Amino acid sequence: MSGLIRQFCNKLSSFTKCYSNVIARDNINIPSILSFHSRFYSNTPTLHEIVDPNKDKFITEEIIKNVNQQVSQGTQGRLFAVVHVAGKQFKVTEGDVLIIEGYWPPNVGDKISLDKVLLLGGSDFTLVGRPLIQNGLANVHATVIEKMLSHTKTHFRKKRRKQYKRINFYRIQQTMLRINKVEFVGQLNKPPDVSGLEYVIL
Amino acid sequence: MSVLKRVQQWATFARIWHVYDATWQNPFQSAELLKKYLMGIHKPIYHPMNDCGDHVIVINSLDIALPGNEWAKRVYFHHTGYPGGATWTLAWELHRKDPTMILKKAVYNSMDGNLQRRYTMERLHIFPDGNVPPELMGNVSNQIRQIRPMPKRLDHYTKEEVEKFPKIIDYPKDYILR
Protein backbone atom coordinates (compact mmCIF):
# COMPACT_ATOMS: atom_id res chain seq x y z
CA MET A 1 0.00 0.00 0.00
CA SER A 2 1.46 3.28 -1.00
CA GLY A 3 -0.37 4.98 1.82
CA LEU A 4 -2.53 8.05 2.17
CA ILE A 5 -1.67 10.93 -0.14
CA ARG A 6 -2.50 14.47 0.78
CA GLN A 7 -2.33 17.09 -1.94
CA PHE A 8 -2.09 20.80 -1.27
CA CYS A 9 -3.77 23.10 -3.75
CA ASN A 10 -1.50 26.05 -3.00
CA LYS A 11 0.91 26.00 -5.82
CA LEU A 12 -0.55 24.06 -8.72
CA SER A 13 -3.80 25.58 -9.85
CA SER A 14 -4.98 22.53 -11.76
CA PHE A 15 -5.82 20.68 -8.54
CA THR A 16 -9.39 20.61 -7.38
CA LYS A 17 -10.88 21.08 -3.96
CA CYS A 18 -13.31 18.56 -2.56
CA TYR A 19 -16.79 19.69 -1.57
CA SER A 20 -19.61 17.47 -0.44
CA ASN A 21 -22.79 17.56 -2.50
CA VAL A 22 -25.68 18.34 -0.22
CA ILE A 23 -28.98 18.79 -1.97
CA ALA A 24 -31.24 21.36 -0.34
CA ARG A 25 -34.50 20.14 1.04
CA ASP A 26 -37.45 20.88 -1.25
CA ASN A 27 -40.57 22.27 0.36
CA ILE A 28 -43.01 19.64 -0.81
CA ASN A 29 -46.69 20.58 -0.37
CA ILE A 30 -48.42 17.69 1.30
CA PRO A 31 -52.24 17.92 1.66
CA SER A 32 -53.24 18.15 5.32
CA ILE A 33 -55.21 14.89 5.28
CA LEU A 34 -52.10 12.89 4.47
CA SER A 35 -49.69 14.72 6.73
CA PHE A 36 -49.92 12.87 10.00
CA HIS A 37 -46.95 12.16 12.20
CA SER A 38 -46.62 9.18 14.42
CA ARG A 39 -43.67 7.48 15.96
CA PHE A 40 -43.61 4.98 13.15
CA TYR A 41 -44.44 6.99 10.10
CA SER A 42 -43.78 10.48 8.85
CA ASN A 43 -44.53 12.07 5.50
CA THR A 44 -41.68 14.55 5.62
CA PRO A 45 -38.80 13.45 3.41
CA THR A 46 -35.66 12.43 5.26
CA LEU A 47 -32.57 14.57 4.82
CA HIS A 48 -30.41 12.93 2.24
CA GLU A 49 -27.19 13.62 0.43
CA ILE A 50 -26.57 12.39 -3.09
CA VAL A 51 -22.88 11.69 -3.39
CA ASP A 52 -21.25 10.77 -6.63
CA PRO A 53 -19.53 7.43 -5.84
CA ASN A 54 -16.76 8.12 -8.34
CA LYS A 55 -16.02 11.71 -7.30
CA ASP A 56 -13.43 10.76 -4.70
CA LYS A 57 -11.91 8.33 -7.16
CA PHE A 58 -11.58 11.03 -9.83
CA ILE A 59 -9.95 13.45 -7.41
CA THR A 60 -7.42 10.93 -6.13
CA GLU A 61 -6.61 9.83 -9.66
CA GLU A 62 -6.09 13.43 -10.70
CA ILE A 63 -3.75 14.02 -7.77
CA ILE A 64 -1.78 10.84 -8.51
CA LYS A 65 -1.55 11.81 -12.19
CA ASN A 66 -0.24 15.26 -11.29
CA VAL A 67 2.39 13.85 -8.96
CA ASN A 68 3.50 11.31 -11.55
CA GLN A 69 3.67 14.02 -14.19
CA GLN A 70 5.80 16.24 -11.98
CA VAL A 71 8.16 13.38 -11.22
CA SER A 72 8.46 12.28 -14.86
CA GLN A 73 9.20 15.85 -15.92
CA GLY A 74 11.72 16.17 -13.13
CA THR A 75 10.25 19.39 -11.73
CA GLN A 76 9.70 18.15 -8.19
CA GLY A 77 12.72 20.00 -6.81
CA ARG A 78 14.58 19.04 -3.64
CA LEU A 79 12.95 16.15 -1.79
CA PHE A 80 13.33 15.30 1.89
CA ALA A 81 12.74 11.94 3.51
CA VAL A 82 12.24 10.72 7.05
CA VAL A 83 14.42 7.64 7.31
CA HIS A 84 14.63 5.06 10.10
CA VAL A 85 18.24 4.01 10.77
CA ALA A 86 19.59 2.05 13.71
CA GLY A 87 16.43 2.60 15.77
CA LYS A 88 16.36 6.36 15.26
CA GLN A 89 14.49 8.53 12.77
CA PHE A 90 16.27 11.23 10.78
CA LYS A 91 14.87 13.87 8.46
CA VAL A 92 17.32 13.84 5.56
CA THR A 93 17.80 15.54 2.28
CA GLU A 94 20.53 15.44 -0.35
CA GLY A 95 23.92 16.52 0.94
CA ASP A 96 23.16 15.91 4.62
CA VAL A 97 25.74 14.38 6.94
CA LEU A 98 24.38 12.00 9.60
CA ILE A 99 26.13 10.65 12.66
CA ILE A 100 24.91 7.26 13.80
CA GLU A 101 25.97 6.25 17.28
CA GLY A 102 26.59 2.74 18.40
CA TYR A 103 27.60 -0.44 16.69
CA TRP A 104 26.69 -0.27 12.97
CA PRO A 105 28.28 -2.80 10.58
CA PRO A 106 28.82 -0.81 7.32
CA ASN A 107 32.44 0.16 6.69
CA VAL A 108 34.04 3.28 5.26
CA GLY A 109 33.29 3.76 1.58
CA ASP A 110 30.24 1.50 1.50
CA LYS A 111 27.34 2.72 -0.63
CA ILE A 112 24.12 2.13 1.23
CA SER A 113 20.49 2.51 0.31
CA LEU A 114 18.31 3.37 3.30
CA ASP A 115 15.14 1.38 2.78
CA LYS A 116 13.00 2.24 5.78
CA VAL A 117 11.52 5.49 4.50
CA LEU A 118 8.59 6.72 6.60
CA LEU A 119 7.85 9.94 4.78
CA LEU A 120 8.88 11.52 1.50
CA GLY A 121 8.14 15.14 0.79
CA GLY A 122 8.75 17.90 -1.66
CA SER A 123 7.49 21.44 -2.08
CA ASP A 124 4.20 20.33 -3.67
CA PHE A 125 3.37 16.94 -2.19
CA THR A 126 4.03 14.67 0.78
CA LEU A 127 3.97 10.91 0.70
CA VAL A 128 3.24 9.42 4.12
CA GLY A 129 3.97 5.77 4.66
CA ARG A 130 1.92 3.54 6.96
CA PRO A 131 4.38 2.93 8.52
CA LEU A 132 6.82 2.58 5.62
CA ILE A 133 6.59 3.73 2.03
CA GLN A 134 6.49 0.89 -0.48
CA ASN A 135 9.96 -0.31 -1.39
CA GLY A 136 10.19 0.66 -5.04
CA LEU A 137 8.92 4.24 -4.69
CA ALA A 138 11.57 6.13 -2.74
CA ASN A 139 15.32 5.86 -3.05
CA VAL A 140 17.69 7.18 -0.43
CA HIS A 141 21.36 6.56 -1.21
CA ALA A 142 24.15 7.24 1.24
CA THR A 143 27.89 6.68 1.60
CA VAL A 144 29.76 5.92 4.78
CA ILE A 145 32.43 8.61 5.13
CA GLU A 146 34.04 7.90 8.46
CA LYS A 147 33.98 5.47 11.32
CA MET A 148 35.31 7.02 14.48
CA LEU A 149 35.04 6.99 18.25
CA SER A 150 33.39 9.88 20.03
CA HIS A 151 35.34 12.18 22.37
CA THR A 152 36.09 10.63 25.76
CA LYS A 153 33.04 10.90 27.98
CA THR A 154 33.42 10.72 31.74
CA HIS A 155 30.92 8.91 33.90
CA PHE A 156 31.68 10.20 37.39
CA ARG A 157 29.61 9.28 40.43
CA LYS A 158 30.21 10.60 43.91
CA LYS A 159 28.39 10.33 47.20
CA ARG A 160 29.52 13.11 49.47
CA ARG A 161 30.92 12.27 52.89
CA LYS A 162 30.58 8.52 52.24
CA GLN A 163 33.98 7.90 50.63
CA TYR A 164 32.25 6.65 47.46
CA LYS A 165 33.77 7.78 44.19
CA ARG A 166 33.71 6.00 40.82
CA ILE A 167 35.05 7.24 37.52
CA ASN A 168 34.50 5.61 34.16
CA PHE A 169 35.78 6.74 30.75
CA TYR A 170 34.00 5.60 27.60
CA ARG A 171 33.97 6.35 23.89
CA ILE A 172 31.04 5.44 21.65
CA GLN A 173 31.53 4.23 18.11
CA GLN A 174 30.20 6.72 15.61
CA THR A 175 29.58 6.38 11.88
CA MET A 176 29.41 9.41 9.62
CA LEU A 177 27.05 9.04 6.68
CA ARG A 178 26.67 11.38 3.73
CA ILE A 179 23.30 11.33 1.94
CA ASN A 180 23.98 11.34 -1.79
CA LYS A 181 20.48 11.17 -3.23
CA VAL A 182 16.86 11.34 -2.14
CA GLU A 183 14.67 10.58 -5.09
CA PHE A 184 11.25 9.45 -6.12
CA VAL A 185 11.51 6.51 -8.48
CA GLY A 186 8.78 4.91 -10.47
CA GLN A 187 5.15 5.87 -10.62
CA LEU A 188 2.57 6.27 -7.87
CA ASN A 189 -0.28 3.79 -7.66
CA LYS A 190 1.36 1.40 -10.10
CA PRO A 191 2.63 -1.31 -7.80
CA PRO A 192 4.69 -4.11 -9.30
CA ASP A 193 2.74 -7.22 -10.25
CA VAL A 194 4.55 -9.35 -7.72
CA SER A 195 5.74 -7.73 -4.51
CA GLY A 196 8.09 -8.99 -1.86
CA LEU A 197 10.69 -10.30 -4.27
CA GLU A 198 13.33 -7.68 -3.33
CA TYR A 199 14.76 -9.69 -0.48
CA VAL A 200 14.42 -13.11 -2.09
CA ILE A 201 17.58 -14.69 -3.40
CA LEU A 202 16.67 -16.88 -6.35
CA MET B 1 21.96 35.94 2.96
CA SER B 2 20.06 36.21 -0.32
CA VAL B 3 17.08 38.50 -0.64
CA LEU B 4 14.59 35.64 -0.58
CA LYS B 5 16.19 34.10 2.51
CA ARG B 6 16.22 37.46 4.26
CA VAL B 7 12.52 37.90 3.59
CA GLN B 8 11.84 34.36 4.83
CA GLN B 9 13.86 35.01 8.01
CA TRP B 10 11.94 38.21 8.67
CA ALA B 11 8.59 36.56 8.00
CA THR B 12 9.41 33.74 10.41
CA PHE B 13 10.86 35.72 13.31
CA ALA B 14 9.06 39.05 13.17
CA ARG B 15 7.34 40.03 16.41
CA ILE B 16 3.57 40.11 16.02
CA TRP B 17 1.25 42.37 18.01
CA HIS B 18 -1.92 40.68 19.25
CA VAL B 19 -4.96 42.34 20.80
CA TYR B 20 -7.15 40.67 23.43
CA ASP B 21 -10.46 41.91 24.75
CA ALA B 22 -10.70 41.10 28.45
CA THR B 23 -14.41 41.93 28.91
CA TRP B 24 -16.18 39.25 30.95
CA GLN B 25 -13.05 37.08 30.98
CA ASN B 26 -11.55 35.27 33.91
CA PRO B 27 -8.12 36.92 34.41
CA PHE B 28 -6.51 33.68 35.60
CA GLN B 29 -7.68 31.68 32.59
CA SER B 30 -6.73 34.55 30.29
CA ALA B 31 -3.30 34.67 31.92
CA GLU B 32 -2.64 31.04 30.92
CA LEU B 33 -3.62 31.88 27.34
CA LEU B 34 -1.73 35.16 27.09
CA LYS B 35 1.51 33.85 28.58
CA LYS B 36 1.78 31.41 25.65
CA TYR B 37 1.78 34.31 23.19
CA LEU B 38 4.19 36.35 25.32
CA MET B 39 6.68 33.49 25.64
CA GLY B 40 6.36 32.48 21.98
CA ILE B 41 5.32 28.95 22.85
CA HIS B 42 2.43 29.19 20.36
CA LYS B 43 4.99 29.06 17.53
CA PRO B 44 6.46 25.78 16.26
CA ILE B 45 9.84 27.55 16.01
CA TYR B 46 9.91 28.16 19.77
CA HIS B 47 13.18 27.94 21.67
CA PRO B 48 13.89 29.57 25.04
CA MET B 49 17.03 31.19 23.62
CA ASN B 50 15.24 32.38 20.50
CA ASP B 51 13.53 35.58 21.77
CA CYS B 52 10.41 34.71 19.80
CA GLY B 53 7.80 36.23 22.13
CA ASP B 54 5.08 38.46 20.77
CA HIS B 55 3.47 41.66 22.06
CA VAL B 56 -0.03 41.46 23.51
CA ILE B 57 -2.31 44.45 24.01
CA VAL B 58 -5.13 43.77 26.47
CA ILE B 59 -8.09 46.15 26.38
CA ASN B 60 -11.06 46.59 28.72
CA SER B 61 -9.25 45.18 31.74
CA LEU B 62 -11.73 47.21 33.81
CA ASP B 63 -14.43 44.70 32.85
CA ILE B 64 -12.74 41.45 33.88
CA ALA B 65 -14.81 38.91 35.77
CA LEU B 66 -13.38 37.00 38.73
CA PRO B 67 -15.07 33.69 39.54
CA GLY B 68 -17.27 33.16 42.58
CA ASN B 69 -16.65 35.35 45.60
CA GLU B 70 -13.07 36.17 44.66
CA TRP B 71 -13.76 39.86 44.37
CA ALA B 72 -14.46 39.90 48.10
CA LYS B 73 -12.12 37.13 49.24
CA ARG B 74 -8.96 37.29 47.12
CA VAL B 75 -6.22 39.32 48.85
CA TYR B 76 -3.00 40.68 47.44
CA PHE B 77 -0.13 40.94 49.87
CA HIS B 78 2.51 43.65 49.70
CA HIS B 79 5.37 44.50 52.05
CA THR B 80 7.31 47.71 51.66
CA GLY B 81 10.35 46.26 53.41
CA TYR B 82 10.07 48.55 56.37
CA PRO B 83 8.72 47.37 59.73
CA GLY B 84 4.95 47.51 59.86
CA GLY B 85 4.86 47.77 56.07
CA ALA B 86 2.67 44.74 55.38
CA THR B 87 -0.61 45.39 53.56
CA TRP B 88 -3.34 42.97 52.60
CA THR B 89 -5.46 44.44 49.80
CA LEU B 90 -8.73 42.88 48.67
CA ALA B 91 -9.24 42.33 44.94
CA TRP B 92 -11.99 44.92 44.59
CA GLU B 93 -9.89 47.53 46.41
CA LEU B 94 -6.90 46.86 44.17
CA HIS B 95 -9.09 47.01 41.09
CA ARG B 96 -10.43 50.36 42.20
CA LYS B 97 -6.91 51.73 42.73
CA ASP B 98 -5.49 50.41 39.47
CA PRO B 99 -7.75 48.45 37.08
CA THR B 100 -4.79 46.87 35.24
CA MET B 101 -3.06 45.36 38.29
CA ILE B 102 -5.18 42.23 38.73
CA LEU B 103 -4.58 41.02 35.18
CA LYS B 104 -0.90 42.00 35.31
CA LYS B 105 -0.34 40.07 38.53
CA ALA B 106 -2.30 37.12 37.16
CA VAL B 107 -0.04 36.93 34.08
CA TYR B 108 3.12 37.45 36.16
CA ASN B 109 2.20 34.71 38.59
CA SER B 110 1.26 32.26 35.84
CA MET B 111 4.73 32.40 34.30
CA ASP B 112 7.73 30.35 35.40
CA GLY B 113 9.72 32.24 38.00
CA ASN B 114 12.89 32.60 35.94
CA LEU B 115 14.95 35.64 34.94
CA GLN B 116 13.12 35.84 31.59
CA ARG B 117 9.89 36.71 33.34
CA ARG B 118 10.47 40.44 33.80
CA TYR B 119 11.60 40.87 30.20
CA THR B 120 8.60 38.95 28.90
CA MET B 121 6.22 41.07 31.01
CA GLU B 122 7.57 44.18 29.27
CA ARG B 123 5.83 42.97 26.12
CA LEU B 124 2.40 42.92 27.77
CA HIS B 125 0.40 46.16 27.48
CA ILE B 126 -2.80 46.40 29.51
CA PHE B 127 -5.35 49.18 29.13
CA PRO B 128 -8.40 49.57 31.38
CA ASP B 129 -10.68 50.60 28.51
CA GLY B 130 -10.53 50.67 24.73
CA ASN B 131 -8.34 53.78 24.51
CA VAL B 132 -5.08 52.48 23.11
CA PRO B 133 -2.47 54.90 21.69
CA PRO B 134 -2.72 54.77 17.87
CA GLU B 135 0.99 53.91 17.53
CA LEU B 136 0.43 50.64 19.37
CA MET B 137 -2.92 49.90 17.75
CA GLY B 138 -1.38 50.42 14.33
CA ASN B 139 1.03 47.54 14.94
CA VAL B 140 -1.70 45.05 15.79
CA SER B 141 -2.28 42.30 13.24
CA ASN B 142 -4.12 39.58 15.13
CA GLN B 143 -6.92 39.26 17.66
CA ILE B 144 -6.79 36.47 20.22
CA ARG B 145 -10.12 34.68 20.62
CA GLN B 146 -11.83 35.10 23.99
CA ILE B 147 -12.11 32.05 26.24
CA ARG B 148 -15.56 32.72 27.67
CA PRO B 149 -18.22 33.89 25.23
CA MET B 150 -19.44 37.35 26.09
CA PRO B 151 -23.19 37.36 26.70
CA LYS B 152 -25.26 40.11 25.07
CA ARG B 153 -27.18 42.38 27.42
CA LEU B 154 -30.95 42.21 26.95
CA ASP B 155 -31.22 45.95 26.48
CA HIS B 156 -28.53 45.84 23.76
CA TYR B 157 -30.79 43.83 21.41
CA THR B 158 -32.42 45.97 18.70
CA LYS B 159 -36.22 46.20 18.45
CA GLU B 160 -36.24 44.30 15.12
CA GLU B 161 -34.25 41.40 16.61
CA VAL B 162 -36.63 41.17 19.54
CA GLU B 163 -39.66 41.14 17.25
CA LYS B 164 -38.16 38.60 14.83
CA PHE B 165 -37.12 36.20 17.61
CA PRO B 166 -39.31 33.06 17.39
CA LYS B 167 -42.02 32.85 20.06
CA ILE B 168 -43.76 29.68 21.19
CA ILE B 169 -46.48 31.40 23.20
CA ASP B 170 -47.36 34.95 24.05
CA TYR B 171 -49.25 36.58 26.92
CA PRO B 172 -52.99 36.99 26.27
CA LYS B 173 -53.95 40.53 25.32
CA ASP B 174 -55.77 41.30 28.59
CA TYR B 175 -53.00 39.92 30.81
CA ILE B 176 -51.63 42.44 33.27
CA LEU B 177 -47.92 42.14 34.02
CA ARG B 178 -47.19 42.95 37.65
Place this chain on the structure above:
Amino acid sequence: MVFTTIVNCVRARGPDEFWRKRRIFKLAAHYIGRRRNCYTVAIKIVHRALVYATKGRQLRKQDITELRNARIIAGCEQHGLNFNDLREGLLRCNIMLNRKTLADLAAWEPYSFKALTDIAKQKTKEDGFGSVKDLQAPVGVITRGMSK
Protein backbone atom coordinates in the same frame (compact mmCIF):
# COMPACT_ATOMS: atom_id res chain seq x y z
CA MET C 1 70.95 20.59 59.83
CA VAL C 2 69.27 18.36 62.31
CA PHE C 3 65.51 18.57 62.63
CA THR C 4 64.48 18.06 66.25
CA THR C 5 60.79 17.63 65.42
CA ILE C 6 59.53 14.92 63.03
CA VAL C 7 56.81 17.22 61.70
CA ASN C 8 59.34 19.28 59.80
CA CYS C 9 60.42 16.27 57.75
CA VAL C 10 58.76 16.46 54.37
CA ARG C 11 57.08 13.20 53.60
CA ALA C 12 57.33 11.87 50.09
CA ARG C 13 53.91 10.49 49.22
CA GLY C 14 54.75 8.85 45.97
CA PRO C 15 56.79 9.33 42.82
CA ASP C 16 53.91 10.38 40.45
CA GLU C 17 51.96 12.75 42.64
CA PHE C 18 52.80 15.56 40.21
CA TRP C 19 51.12 13.84 37.26
CA ARG C 20 48.11 12.72 39.34
CA LYS C 21 47.51 16.32 40.32
CA ARG C 22 48.18 17.58 36.81
CA ARG C 23 45.20 15.58 35.55
CA ILE C 24 42.97 17.59 37.90
CA PHE C 25 44.65 20.92 37.11
CA LYS C 26 44.07 20.34 33.40
CA LEU C 27 40.32 20.20 34.02
CA ALA C 28 40.50 23.27 36.29
CA ALA C 29 42.57 25.44 33.94
CA HIS C 30 39.78 27.93 33.31
CA TYR C 31 38.84 28.46 36.97
CA ILE C 32 39.53 31.62 38.90
CA GLY C 33 42.03 32.17 41.72
CA ARG C 34 43.10 29.40 44.09
CA ARG C 35 40.63 27.02 42.42
CA ARG C 36 43.02 26.60 39.52
CA ASN C 37 46.30 26.57 41.44
CA CYS C 38 45.75 24.77 44.73
CA TYR C 39 45.03 21.08 44.64
CA THR C 40 42.87 20.75 47.73
CA VAL C 41 40.59 23.54 46.51
CA ALA C 42 40.55 22.36 42.90
CA ILE C 43 39.76 18.71 43.54
CA LYS C 44 36.44 19.46 45.23
CA ILE C 45 35.30 21.76 42.46
CA VAL C 46 36.42 19.43 39.69
CA HIS C 47 34.51 16.55 41.29
CA ARG C 48 31.39 18.71 41.43
CA ALA C 49 31.86 19.70 37.79
CA LEU C 50 32.21 16.08 36.68
CA VAL C 51 29.08 15.08 38.61
CA TYR C 52 27.17 17.95 36.96
CA ALA C 53 28.46 16.85 33.54
CA THR C 54 27.28 13.29 34.13
CA LYS C 55 23.85 14.32 35.42
CA GLY C 56 23.55 16.98 32.71
CA ARG C 57 23.51 14.34 30.00
CA GLN C 58 20.17 13.06 31.32
CA LEU C 59 18.85 16.59 31.84
CA ARG C 60 19.77 17.51 28.27
CA LYS C 61 17.63 14.64 27.01
CA GLN C 62 14.75 15.85 29.19
CA ASP C 63 15.13 19.43 27.94
CA ILE C 64 15.15 18.34 24.32
CA THR C 65 12.03 16.20 24.85
CA GLU C 66 10.27 19.16 26.49
CA LEU C 67 11.20 21.41 23.59
CA ARG C 68 10.01 18.90 21.03
CA ASN C 69 6.70 18.49 22.86
CA ALA C 70 6.23 22.26 23.01
CA ARG C 71 6.88 22.57 19.27
CA ILE C 72 4.45 19.79 18.37
CA ILE C 73 1.76 21.20 20.66
CA ALA C 74 2.26 24.64 19.12
CA GLY C 75 1.93 23.16 15.63
CA CYS C 76 -1.20 21.24 16.62
CA GLU C 77 -2.86 24.27 18.18
CA GLN C 78 -2.25 26.21 14.98
CA HIS C 79 -4.38 23.62 13.18
CA GLY C 80 -7.00 23.28 15.91
CA LEU C 81 -6.01 19.85 17.18
CA ASN C 82 -4.94 18.27 20.46
CA PHE C 83 -1.51 16.67 20.86
CA ASN C 84 -3.16 13.54 22.26
CA ASP C 85 -5.61 13.42 19.34
CA LEU C 86 -2.74 13.82 16.86
CA ARG C 87 -0.83 11.01 18.49
CA GLU C 88 -3.84 8.70 18.69
CA GLY C 89 -4.95 9.51 15.14
CA LEU C 90 -1.51 8.85 13.64
CA LEU C 91 -1.12 5.69 15.72
CA ARG C 92 -4.44 4.32 14.52
CA CYS C 93 -3.48 5.10 10.92
CA ASN C 94 -0.27 3.10 11.49
CA ILE C 95 1.95 6.15 10.92
CA MET C 96 4.93 5.72 13.22
CA LEU C 97 6.74 9.03 13.27
CA ASN C 98 8.42 9.79 16.56
CA ARG C 99 8.30 13.10 18.42
CA LYS C 100 11.70 14.12 17.10
CA THR C 101 10.53 13.97 13.47
CA LEU C 102 7.13 15.47 14.29
CA ALA C 103 8.82 18.45 15.94
CA ASP C 104 11.21 18.86 12.99
CA LEU C 105 8.32 18.76 10.55
CA ALA C 106 6.28 21.22 12.61
CA ALA C 107 9.17 23.70 12.56
CA TRP C 108 10.63 23.16 9.09
CA GLU C 109 7.92 21.55 6.92
CA PRO C 110 4.62 23.22 7.81
CA TYR C 111 2.73 21.83 4.81
CA SER C 112 3.70 18.25 5.63
CA PHE C 113 2.74 18.83 9.26
CA LYS C 114 -0.65 20.14 8.13
CA ALA C 115 -1.09 16.97 6.09
CA LEU C 116 -0.46 14.88 9.21
CA THR C 117 -2.87 16.94 11.33
CA ASP C 118 -5.52 16.59 8.61
CA ILE C 119 -5.06 12.83 8.57
CA ALA C 120 -5.36 12.67 12.35
CA LYS C 121 -8.48 14.88 12.31
CA GLN C 122 -10.11 12.72 9.67
CA LYS C 123 -9.31 9.65 11.76
CA THR C 124 -10.89 11.21 14.89
CA LYS C 125 -14.03 11.90 12.83
CA GLU C 126 -14.15 8.41 11.34
CA ASP C 127 -13.46 6.56 14.56
CA GLY C 128 -15.26 8.94 16.87
CA PHE C 129 -12.68 9.71 19.58
CA GLY C 130 -10.95 12.78 20.91
CA SER C 131 -12.16 16.35 21.11
CA VAL C 132 -11.81 18.17 17.82
CA LYS C 133 -12.85 21.79 18.00
CA ASP C 134 -14.38 22.40 14.59
CA LEU C 135 -17.33 20.17 13.82
CA GLN C 136 -16.56 19.67 10.14
CA ALA C 137 -14.06 17.18 8.85
CA PRO C 138 -11.03 18.74 7.12
CA VAL C 139 -11.65 19.61 3.48
CA GLY C 140 -9.83 17.62 0.87
CA VAL C 141 -8.94 14.52 2.85
CA ILE C 142 -10.07 11.50 0.87
CA THR C 143 -9.46 8.23 2.62
CA ARG C 144 -11.78 5.93 0.61
CA GLY C 145 -12.04 3.70 3.64
CA MET C 146 -8.27 3.09 3.60
CA SER C 147 -7.79 4.37 7.11
CA LYS C 148 -9.53 1.32 8.62
